[in-house]
Amino acid sequence: MLTITPPNASIGEMAYRRIRSDIIFGRLAPGQKLKLEQLREAYGTSVSTLRELLNRLSSEGLIEAEGQKGFMVSPVSATNLKELAAMRLLLEGHALAQSFDAGDMEWEGRVVAAHHKLAQMERRMLDSDRADSELWKRYDWEFHHALISACGSQVLLDTHATIYDKYLRYQMVAVIFRGKVAADEHQILLDCALKRDKDRAASVLATHVNACVDHTLDLGRLG
Structure with missing residues (x-):
């Protein structure tokens, strides 16, 4: 979930969020071996804490445990x-x-601002500033x-956020930007959203996501 680390977060929590962000945004590449000593220096936490964090990330499917060999970033x-x-x-x-059914004026304001x-x-991006x-x-x-923030279910929002992060990793690995069509x-x-036209929104969302998948696969950047 793409959230800002709270200022009172523990060292372990900050390390977890940094590693997780580095995986999602591709700074730790798919298939990369994760060596504990290197991670300890990079993220400023103990080896024992790192093992706990890596197991936590493994349960999320972002890294894989390799038995006695350690950990690696999950491949794509x-x-x-x-x-x-x-x-x-x-x-x-x-x-x-x-x-769309439950959204009020406050929700509309969030959508417009975002x-x-x-x-x-x-x-x-369209002006080539990447x-x-x-x-x-x-x-x-x-x-x-x-x-989707007015859907009324925190469980749904949290589950969507987890899936979205994994989906986002593919976009970052493949450097996906479909240009004006995506902006449109x-x-x-x-x-x-402003018209509460949920049927058309569902159709556009499907096109939006599926076209991104097709574009990613057409580029052939998943190895």
Whole structure:
């Protein structure tokens, strides 16, 4: 879940969030071996704490334990990407409909504000300014999360966030930006939210996610 580390977080929690972020944003590459001594120096925590954190990340499916050999960042595959995309659509599509039904003026404000930031970043990307792709994807997450934030189920939101992060890792690994067509889809989703047009929003969301999967696979960057 793409959240800011709270200022009172423990050293272990800060290390966990940093490692997790580095995996999601591709700074720790798929299949990379995770050596405890190197991680200890990089993240400033003890080997024993690192073992606990890596086991925690293993339970989330972001890394894999290799028996006595240690840990590695989970590899990527076309099959896994398709599975994550299908699960994202299942969760986000349901949450979208619930949110459109229940959303109030405060929800509308969150959606509009989140889209404004994302649209500004997409304009920069379209002008060939790709210097801050992480911020772009954070704004992308904030917009999609805002759309479903009035769904009324924290369990649904948390489960969606976990799947979204794994899906996002593929976008960062493959350096995915579909350009104006994706930005236009975001604009349509905003319009649908303000009109409470959940049927069209569901259709656009499906196109949005599936086109990203197709684009990723067409680029052939998953090894």
